[in-house]
Amino acid sequence: MTARTIADFTAKLPNGEEIDLADKRGKVLLVVNTASRCGFTPQYEGLEALYRKYKDKGFEVVAFPSNQFGAQEPGNAEEIQNFCKLTYDVTFPLMAKVDVNGPGATPLYDWLKQEAPGLMGSRSIKWNFTKFLIDRDGKVVRRYAPTDKPESLARDIEKLL
DSSP states (O other): OOOOSGGGOEEEOTTSOEEEGGGGTTSEEEEEEEOTTSTTTTHHHHHHHHHHHHGGGTEEEEEEEOOTTTTOOOSOHHHHHHHHHHHHOOOSOBOOOOBOSSTTBOHHHHHHHHHSOOGGGOOSOOSTTOEEEEOTTSOEEEEEOTTSOGGGGHHHHHHHO
16 A cells, blocks of 8 residues: 555654554644754754644644664653753654664655655655644645744645634
8 A cells, every 4th residue: 555645654652652654644743853962852842832833723743763874862762851941841742763864764664755755856854853843634834944944834724714
């Protein structure tokens, strides 16, 4: 079966429990690969602000910590959760740490990269805090670079809500 929407995938929570992303059907999602020791880490603040502003309208941020870029996410699940909560008061879902590139990449990220290639058609994720906007039907609408600040996505999110 070829995946057609984000609902065709599962993800793991930090405790190892698998969740069905079909449960997110009907929501606008921003899927982000994150890291706690990156120059872009302060974007957690902007992501949380977007989540709080739009969550009651059906928006959710789904973060996937990854240690693939400069080993900037070395912590275990508990350390990552604590850092995000204590430093940025993150309340949106943090998933288990994943690979976003290479042979060990999670199938969700393989699909995201196929649906929304990067600059000049690149299929790989270049760095932490690459963002994918997903519409209520589970389709990828747009890919954003790590340098795109979360607050700059508000207009695109509002169009989908």
